[in-house]
Amino acid sequence: MSNIKQIKQVSIKDNKLKATVEVYDERTADSYQTSYQNECPIHEEFTLAMANLNFHVEKICGTCFPGLRAEGFYRQPSGDSELLTIYAVNRADDNTCPVNLAARLHLGRDEYAWIDRLLEDLSLCEREALLYITQGKRLGMERFVEIGNTSDEPLNTAA
Structure with missing residues (x-):
């Protein structure tokens, strides 16, 4: 049986989730990393959860960009702490990204x-x-x- 130990990376691109997770396999008593990609669009709840990270990008970077949007984060060990990198962008359209930020913070240090x-x-x-x-x-x-209306007549709606 395999259990997810930790989520290492979360990325939202084109409204789809891509994640890297560390999995522990009880049968072999070993851990490994695997990737997950969702081909369906994400829910609004996930979009709002990621939007909470915008506040932290601005505080860590010490600047404010209107329209800034956190698109992912990555966690990695770094000595006696954990390095967290939050990726944020301000996209003008699908092909143009005038602002691209990586806000880094050592959790625990x-x-x-x-x-x-x-x-x-x-x-x-x-x-x-x-x-x-x-x-x-x-x-x-x-x-x-x-x-249930199968006729060509419009439905009557309540006023």
Whole structure:
């Protein structure tokens, strides 16, 4: 049986999730990294969770860019701490990206006034990503509503 130990990377591009996770295999008592990619668009909940990271990008970089959007983060060991890199962009359109930022913070070493909020926001992003990875969360398009009117006449709506 395999268990996800840690999410190493989360990336949202073209409204789709790509993640790298560290998995522990109980049968072999070994860990390995694997990638996950979702071909369906992500839910609004995940978009909002990632938007919480915009605050931290601005605080870590010490600057404010209108329209800045966090598109992912990466965690990696760094000595006695963990290096967190949050990637953010300000896209003019699909082909133009005038602002591209990588905000870095050593968790466990650097002083950061909003560390509790950052850890909560990262946890929310990781929980949302896990719903896609472990439970196959998808944009809810499987259900349709059928209206009983089969004639060509318009439906009467309540005023």
